Amino acid sequence: MHKERLFTLGLSILAGIVLIAVLSLLLSKGFFADFLLDRNTSFGVYPFTIQNIMWLVFFMGLGELFLRFRDSGEEQQQIEKRLLPEDASIMLRSQDLGGIYKAIQQTATVKQYFLQRLVGRCVLQFQTSHSIDQANSLFNSSMELYQHEIELNYNILRYIVWLIPTLGFIGTVVGIALALNFAGSGQIEFQDPQLLSALTAKLGVAFNTTLLALLQSAILMFLLHIAQGREEWVLNRIGQYCLDNLINRLYEK
Numbered sequence: 001m002h003k004e005r006l007f008t009l010g011l012s013i014l015a016g017i018v019l020i021a022v023l024s025l026l027l028s029k030g031f032f033a034d035f036l037l038d039r040n041t042s043f044g045v046y047p048f049t050i051q052n053i054m055w056l057v058f059f060m061g062l063g064e065l066f067l068r069f070r071d072s073g074e075e076q077q078q079i080e081k082r083l084l085p086e087d088a089s090i091m092l093r094s095q096d097l098g099g100i101y102k103a104i105q106q107t108a109t110v111k112q113y114f115l116q117r118l119v120g121r122c123v124l125q126f127q128t129s130h131s132i133d134q135a136n137s138l139f140n141s142s143m144e145l146y147q148h149e150i151e152l153n154y155n156i157l158r159y160i161v162w163l164i165p166t167l168g169f170i171g172t173v174v175g176i177a178l179a180l181n182f183a184g185s186g187q188i189e190f191q192d193p194q195l196l197s198a199l200t201a202k203l204g205v206a207f208n209t210t211l212l213a214l215l216q217s218a219i220l221m222f223l224l225h226i227a228q229g230r231e232e233w234v235l236n237r238i239g240q241y242c243l244d245n246l247i248n249r250l251y252e253k
Contacts, residue, residue, distance in 0.1 A: 005067065012063030016056040020047060035208045038171075050171030050209045054164055058216045061160040065220070068153065068227040075234045078115040081107060084245035091251040094130055097123045100246075114146050115238050122246060132250045139247055143239050150231050154224065161220045168213020175206020 023037055024047065033039035038049040083103055085092070092100075101123045104116050121142055126135040 008063045008067055009060060012059045013056055015062075016059035019059070020052050020055055035212060038208065050167055050174070051212060054167050054171075054209070054213055054216060057160055057164055057167065058220065061157060061164075061220045062223075064157045064160065065223050065227055068157070068231065071153075072227070072231045072234050075114055075231070075238065078107075078113045079237060079241055083107065083115065083119060084241070085249075086245050090249060092246065092249045093251045094127050097127055101127075114235060115241070118142050118146070118238065118242055119246060122242065126250055130252060132247075132252050135250060136247055139239075139242065143235070146235055147232070150228065150235065153231075154228055157220070157224055161217050161224065164217045164220070165210070165213045168210040171209025171213075172206050175209065179206060 020037065024039065027033035027037060027039060029040070036051060037047070038051045039046060041049045084100065101120060104120050104123070107116060118139070122135050122139050125138045126132070129135070
């Protein structure tokens with residue numbers, strides 16, 4: 001999983017570089033060139049601008065979201081494998097669970113899915129204790145742990161959503177500092193009417209970073225809520241599936 005995340009991170013950065021290159025070719029002057037890329041930057045050398053760094057971080061966030069959407073889809077596919085008997089008239093005794101556990105082990109892969117982990121734990125607990133209460137208690141504890149695991153998977157993405165506006169504010173502060181430095185440099189006399197228009201143009205470019213950062217952050221936050229809601233919905237489906245077809249059908253003599 002670690003290698004897979006690094007691979008996705010590399011592809012995300014590459015996609016961001018491609019977008020920056022395409023926009024650089026299409027936009028050389030004008031509002032969108034300054035807004036999206038700071039194409040005619042007065043701070044540093046293009047393409048090393050705050051906006052381009054923000055685009056790379058934005059695509060890193062999209063890469064993380066891709067992993068989260070893909071994982072939730074794979075988790076949902078596990079329910080369709082029909083690992084548990086779904087006949088409402090069937091009751092499950094301890095000796096009946098051996099075949100279920102064997103089927104779980106046969107579908108096990110390098111990646112451990114919620115459904116296989118949950119069923120395997122509950123089956124082993126019931127076979128060991130022969131207690132429905134203990135199996136149900138383990139089920140509830142496991143569901144809480146899986147919910148916490150989903151929350152932890154979004155830590156990096158939440159940091160990225162925080163980082164992008166921070167970079168935007170940094171770009172704005174730097175832009176304001178450059179504008180004030182320009183006003184005090186003596187390049188234009190204070191009585192010159194062109195001073196106000198020059199300062200306004202430079203301040204406008206400075207605030208572009210914050211505006212772009214807020215838009216990127218809003219997009220990532222919207223997709224983050226959709227992805228997390230989807231993962232939690234899939235986990236709830238897994239819990240209901242196990243309750244209906246395993247926990248509620250356990251038979252204790």
